[in-house]
Amino acid sequence: xxxxxxxxxxxxxxxxxxxxxxxxxxxxxxxxxxxxxxxxxxxxxxxxxxxxxxxxxxxxxxxxxxxxxxxxxxxxxxxxxxxxxxxxxxxxxxxxxxxxxxxxxxxxxxxxxxxxxxxxxxxxxxxxxxxxxxxxxxxxxxxxxxxxxxxxxxxxxxxxxxxxxxxxxxxxxxxxxxxxxxxxxxxxxxxxxxxxxxxxxxxxxxxxxxxxxxxxxxxxxxxxxxxxxxxxxxxxxxx
Amino acid sequence: xxxxxxxxxxxxxxxxxxxxxxxxxxxxxxxxxxxxxxxxxxxxxxxxxxxxxxxxxxxxxxxxxxxxxxxxxxxxxxxxxxxxxxxxxxxxxxxxxxxxxxxxxxxxxxxxxxxxxxxxxxxxxxxxxxxxxxxxxxxxxxxxxxxxxxxxxxxxxxxxxxxxxxxxxxxxxxxxxxxxxxxxxxxxxxxxxxxxxxxxxxxxxxxxxxxxxxxxxxxxxxxxxxxxxxxxxxxxxxxxxxxxxxxxxxxxxxxxxxxxxxxxxxxxxxxxxxxxxxxxxxxxxxxxxxxxxxxxxxxxxxxxxxxxxxxxxxxxxxxxxxxxxxx
Ligand SMILES: Nc1ncnc2c1ncn2[C@@H]1O[C@H](COP(=O)(O)OP(=O)(O)OP(=O)(O)O)[C@@H](O)[C@H]1O
Ligand SMILES: [Mg+2]
Numbered sequence: 001x002x003x004x005x006x007x008x009x010x011x012x013x014x015x016x017x018x019x020x021x022x023x024x025x026x027x028x029x030x031x032x033x034x035x036x037x038x039x040x041x042x043x044x045x046x047x048x049x050x051x052x053x054x055x056x057x058x059x060x061x062x063x064x065x066x067x068x069x070x071x072x073x074x075x076x077x078x079x080x081x082x083x084x085x086x087x088x089x090x091x092x093x094x095x096x097x098x099x100x101x102x103x104x105x106x107x108x109x110x111x112x113x114x115x116x117x118x119x120x121x122x123x124x125x126x127x128x129x130x131x132x133x134x135x136x137x138x139x140x141x142x143x144x145x146x147x148x149x150x151x152x153x154x155x156x157x158x159x160x161x162x163x164x165x166x167x168x169x170x171x172x173x174x175x176x177x178x179x180x181x182x183x184x185x186x187x188x189x190x191x192x193x194x195x196x197x198x199x200x201x202x203x204x205x206x207x208x209x210x211x212x213x214x215x216x217x218x219x220x221x222x223x224x225x226x227x228x229x230x231x232x233x234x235x236x237x238x239x
Numbered sequence: 240x241x242x243x244x245x246x247x248x249x250x251x252x253x254x255x256x257x258x259x260x261x262x263x264x265x266x267x268x269x270x271x272x273x274x275x276x277x278x279x280x281x282x283x284x285x286x287x288x289x290x291x292x293x294x295x296x297x298x299x300x301x302x303x304x305x306x307x308x309x310x311x312x313x314x315x316x317x318x319x320x321x322x323x324x325x326x327x328x329x330x331x332x333x334x335x336x337x338x339x340x341x342x343x344x345x346x347x348x349x350x351x352x353x354x355x356x357x358x359x360x361x362x363x364x365x366x367x368x369x370x371x372x373x374x375x376x377x378x379x380x381x382x383x384x385x386x387x388x389x390x391x392x393x394x395x396x397x398x399x400x401x402x403x404x405x406x407x408x409x410x411x412x413x414x415x416x417x418x419x420x421x422x423x424x425x426x427x428x429x430x431x432x433x434x435x436x437x438x439x440x441x442x443x444x445x446x447x448x449x450x451x452x453x454x455x456x457x458x459x460x461x462x463x464x465x466x467x468x469x470x471x472x473x474x475x476x477x478x479x480x481x482x483x484x485x486x487x488x489x490x491x492x493x494x495x496x497x498x499x500x501x502x503x504x505x506x507x508x509x510x511x512x513x514x515x516x517x518x519x520x521x522x523x524x525x526x527x528x529x530x531x532x533x534x535x536x537x538x539x540x541x542x543x544x545x546x547x548x549x550x551x552x553x554x555x556x557x558x559x560x561x562x563x564x565x566x
Contacts, residue, residue: 056444077446092441094434105434108427108447156445 007032007191008053008160013062013072015045015052022048024215025062030160035182035192037202037223039237040212046195047089049212050162053193054086055079066160083159089168089195091149095138099129102137102148106155115155122151125184143174150181154190161185163194167201179205199230211236245555253556261414268403276402278518280474283409285510287416287467289494290503291460297501298424299456300436302356305346305363306491308370309339309461311483313468318387318478319380328392328399332412332469339465340458342366347457351450367488374480386479389472399473409470416463421503423459424559432456436501493535499545502559508546 006029015023022045030036038046051057053064055076064072071079085106094102103122107115123130126147132140137148146166153161166182167175175198182205185192196202202209203223210220211233219236226233245253268276292306313335320331349362374381381387392399399405423429431452434442443449472478490513498509516534520527542548550557 054444076444077448080444080446086444092438092444094437094441096437097430097433101430101433104427105430105442105445105447108431108445152445 004031006030007067008193009063009065010049010053011063011065013049013052013064014060015048015057016060017057021060022215023052023059026212026215026217028210028217028220030191030193031208032191033186033189034207035186035194035205037206037209038193038195038212039199039202039209039233041238044212045215046212047164050086050088050164050193050195053079053160054084054162056086056088080156083156084162085153085156085158085160086162087146087149087153087164087166089164091145093137093145093148093152096136098134099137099140099148100133103129103151103155106152107157110156118155118157122154125154125181126151143170143177146170146174146178154185159191161190161192163192163196165195165197167196167198175201199233203230209233213237245558249554249556256556257418261410264410265407268406273402276406277474278514280402280406280409280470282511282514283406283413284467284470284474285491285494285514286413286507287463287470288491289498289506289510290417290420291462291464291467292491293495293498293501293503293506294420294456294460294463297495297499297505298429298432298436299453300501301350301453301457302360303346303350303363303457304360304488304492305342305366306460306464307483307485307488308346308363308367309342309464310468310471310487310491311367311370311374311480312342312461313339313465314472314478314483315374315381315387315468316465317469317472318389321389321392321472322387323380325390327394328389328469328473329394329408331472332466335469335472336462336466339468340462342370342465343457343459343461344454346461347454350453350457364488367483367485371480371483374483381478381480384480386477388477400476405470405473409474412466412470416466417503417507420459420463424503428452428455497535497538497545499542499547502545502547504550504557504559505545505547508550512546 008030010028013023013026040046052059055074059072128144129147166178179201206223208222210217288310295301295303316335316338317331320326321328346363350359375383397404431447435449435452439449494509494513499505520530
């Protein structure tokens, strides 16, 4: 059986802040339609990896090929226009604007009628947001704000969605909701690259995982093959 | 503080209310004497000055203080075009607006070079002082310290020194520019302006062209204030460099804050109230400035979000889709 052509190909990626190297030759693929989870200790460069893909940080060397296009070094808005949207760890919402304004801002570059349709889809997926569409975003709970952040990313109809700790600071019920959202996104054919510390969620939602350590990919595999053996992975990540 | 948005019925009511105000104002010349009419004409000018200012510092969130520079550019452009080139004054209004817009373009180029907050404030203040220096030192064009008088002119057979005629022209210009600004802020563009204010980096990452948003807002602000300058030139009939100094800037800033930062309604309220206030304070000779300052300070302490916030609490009609709710 041949594997499909990867949607995202990371090759020998080096990223650093100042003189401090964070990624030192990371190499991995994200296949179309899958959800790949990045695991690693705090500070191992998981967020940095996502930021390098969406252009928030510029790689010092190496290649980021998205659907055959070299995106390493492009500005974030160019990369966004190619169809990569990130839900960052800080969520980066516009707190004083309403939920609906936040969502619409995710699709500024597209036409009006299409926006309304996509907005409808997002509200169907997140009924809680539909109820709160006119509320300033800062008045929402943390979990609801996470929904706004994901919804806003979806407004651009991304081909690759980057999720940085979608469960961060949220209750177990919310993690389950997030897992369901990821499932439906997968059904819709959205490819995802996710960072997730909550291993239950990570293994419930992802198809494959890779482990980052010392700026390199040290392990990885099929999530199903690891089912029930989280201990081995925890040791791999944190020891 | 959470504010409910207006319902569609309330929005219709608001549209009616918006047009009712200028229609009712059409009658003011019947009810006022020449002096009051002169003050009201000044209010209309202040509304535009405050509106342009609040757009940049309130809605866009850029600490730029070139507003009085735009105003002076507009006023001098109108005076020079009328006096030296013999253009009918009414035609100088859009041209003054265009030159004000050019001023806005120059001010935004500082912001777009990444100069922000206090540094942008200093640079734009310097821009204002530079303009004043230019008015003083280009005597053949501006008349220097003597200023530049506008020529006598008539329209529809009525002299343009007639305050009633001026009132109708000023009112028309003000209504058009306020309405256009409201439409701009309610559009997708307005949403992008607010997004830039709240988080410029996040806005850029959504592929929204933030530089174009900043540039356009400054240019529109400069246009509105430049047009106001042309009205002012005719209002006083004689432009002097002193009219465009720090005092004017501080007064406009007070109008922005008293009305409510980033609110169109606030710009109108702040301009009207602070233009009227000195007239009431004439009863206390020698104490006018003191009382003026105290009243402004009291309003700001009691209502940090300005007079517009008071009306918003009264009725959702006054809730603008976009305004700055918290600093
Ligand atoms: N803007 C920055 N400037 C300098 N150093 C940074 C910057 N951002 C991250 N770092 C450093 O890079 C390293 C990796 O950070 P990163 O945020 O990628 O880690 P992470 O794996 O996402 O961690 P966490 O699980 O805590 O979110 C850390 O040591 C961090 O201090
Ligand atoms: Mg992180």
